[in-house]
Amino acid sequence: MSFFTVSHWEAKTWNKEDEAKASEKYIPMILSFGATSVKMCKTDELKFMVITEWSSGEIAKEASEKIANVRAQASEEFDNVMISSHAGEAFASG
Numbered sequence: 001m002s003f004f005t006v007s008h009w010e011a012k013t014w015n016k017e018d019e020a021k022a023s024e025k026y027i028p029m030i031l032s033f034g035a036t037s038v039k040m041c042k043t044d045e046l047k048f049m050v051i052t053e054w055s056s057g058e059i060a061k062e063a064s065e066k067i068a069n070v071r072a073q074a075s076e077e078f079d080n081v082m083i084s085s086h087a088g089e090a091f092a093s094g
Contacts, residue, residue: 001089001090001091001093002053002054002056002089002090002093003053003054003055003056003059003060003087003088003089003090004051004052004053004054004087004088004089004090005051005054005060005067005085005086005087006049006050006051006052006085006086006087007049007050007071007082007084007085007086008043008047008048008049008082008083008084008085009047009048009049009050009080009081009082009083010047010080010081010083011046011047011048011078011079011080011081012046012080013046013079014042014045014046014048014078014080018078019040019042022040022074022078023040026038026040026070026074027040029070030052030067030070033063033066033067034054034055034059034060034062034063035052035053035054035063036053036054036055037052037053038050038051038052038053039051039052047083052067057087057089060087
């Protein structure tokens with residue numbers, strides 16, 4: 001089964017240009033670390049989450065240091081704060 005990481009973020013400001021920049025820059029970067037998919041979902045006016053799917057927890061763990069660096073870079077670039085981060089192996093899928 002797949003392994004997922006989900007991070008929740010809050011920004012001071014956010015607009016369509018920020019969304020485009022995040023999509024164009026950070027999704028390919030995360031995919032290059034071995035992720036099988038990355039979804040960025042707006043959950044409120046200034047809140048969003050990043051859902052990353054990995055083929056295994058081992059691959060996610062191998063990429064964890066790089067992901068931490070990406071999160072720090074994104075936080076600084078967009079002036080946002082990661083509220084929480086969760087990870088786990090899927091036990092059901094449809």
